[in-house]
Amino acid sequence: MHGPTATADWISWPRVRAFGALAAAGYRRHSTYRQAAVAGATTNVVFGFIKVYVLLAVVAAGGAAVGYDRRQIVTFVWVAQGLLTVVLMWSWTELSERIRSGDVVTDLLRPLPPVVAYLAEDLGRAGQAVLTRFLPPVVVGALVFGLYVPGRWFTVPLFALSVLLATVCSFCCRYLVNATAYWLADARGPIVLWGVGSGVLAGLYFPLRFLPDPVAVALWVATPFPGLMQTPLDVLVERDGPALQCGLVALQAVWAALLLLACDRTQRRAERRLVLQGG
Amino acid sequence: MTIISAAGLRKDFTVRVKAGRLRRERRTVSAVDGVDLAVERGEMLGYIGPNGAGKSTTLKMLTGVLAPTAGEVRVCGLTPVAQRTRLALRIGVVFGQRSQLWWDLPLRESFGLLRHIYRVPSADHAARLRRCRALLELDAFLDTPVRQLSLGQRMRGELTAALLHGPEVLFLDEPTIGLDVVSKQAVRGFLAELGATGDVTLVLTTHDLADIERLCRRLVVVDHGRVVHDGTIEELHGRYGSRRVLVADLDAPLPAGFAVAGATVEAVEADGHRVQLSLDGGVGAGTVVAALAGAAPLRDLSVREPAIEDVVARLYRS
Known part of the structure; x- marks a missing residue:
């Protein structure tokens, strides 16, 4: 579709500026819904308490749970509650709705590939969620239970990178799930499957280390799911040695690249066989 | 100079129709069936036809969002589907029933974003926006989020959004649909003025023939995917003995x-x-x-x- 000039143009300065402007727009779009942010953060905190007491009961029974001590488990839960809407595992149906209504035509009429435009806006949205949705549960967790303080100097920057990669991976998964609407007209089925599957397989409900080793390893290598939630959390609580800690983030990066490629291919294929809805 | 040319343009869709209790048959439907069209730079073309005649499908093929089944298309010297993103920089599109603005953001911010997306130098952007603000009287709602705008206000915003990158061709798909009389007049007046400059080629599809009478000298009528008339309004009257x-x-x-x-x-x-x-x-x-x-x-x-x-x-x- 794109000639060599268009590919070179991909990373030009104006493109970077357009990406930045779209990310800023994503940030502002989501800043307008303040009451929803308060309600959402409150819900995350309430569920944080429920989850933390369940997992603490497990730790109390055995002293430590699959390699996490008490403080690590508490941190795992509260940071997971904070990351939930940053990574945004559920509730993104914008693209599928636009495909269904035919509004996606206007996305295709822009001089920017839709995947790039949507990714930019999603990163802006995630930035906004860091302030309004990540901080409240983490602050509550820190005040009520006390959180794990990383011992390695590079853990916090590595965690930030890991969260960024988790957001990109999650965006790509959501994009692919939504893009099924190009073929199915209605993507609600795949979206429900994604909602149920991603929470369990990403380690949102319980740390994946509870699973038998072969299953956990298979999940990590063969699916992007652990990279959405479990990896950034394990990086932050220093569950593994430095080599594995960095290796898991590298694996996330590989998945992010593969998924972006998959999104690009899917979008192009959709455009070729596209029947745009509506007159 | 010809800015839009189409020869033997066709688009077939495969539909599945019920044939018996469980059986479904595939049937091919031609939405556009051999359209030939040549539009000169600066022309104002009315493209009309009954519902389902293939107007929007043609427009989608001309703008590059839909691949033709057969035929040749060139717009601004480019092949629309293959060079869609390059073409996007040179055309503007307004769909009366779609929005290209950001629902949650004030109009002003949507315009700012479009400047970055279309890589418009800020002086050009400012000049074009100033002109649209004056002609379309946007100032009263420039800071209102798009979701709170009335249809008439939004449509004036859409027109501005489509013109800020200085397109050579403006495609308008039912731009006055659902508008009240005053808003319709405002939109038509603006388009007439735009067309009079001769800088922009206008292709307008509509069901409101008053739009055509006011704006377009040339009229193309399509029906069942075919061109049934291509000429002036007077010629149409003459031909059908009105x-x-x-x-x-x-x-x-x-x-x-x-x-x-x-x-x-x-x-x-x-x-x-x-x-x-x-x-x-x-x-x-x-x-x-x-x-x-x-x-x-x-x-x-x-x-x-x-x-x-x-x-x-x-x-x-x-």
């Missing part, structure tokens, strides 16, 4: 057997006190009026121009 109608109220009944050259008595009503005559092309109403006045005392009269709606309705039905 005639002016003279309605006269008389103080005394019209004598039976009244006839005048160049006019046909279409109806005699109110016991002969009201007559309707249709005039042949080239016949002056004065001659007919004089003949009428000689036959019976005239009280009142009016001449009705042929309505484009009537002609087009006849065309769609035929």
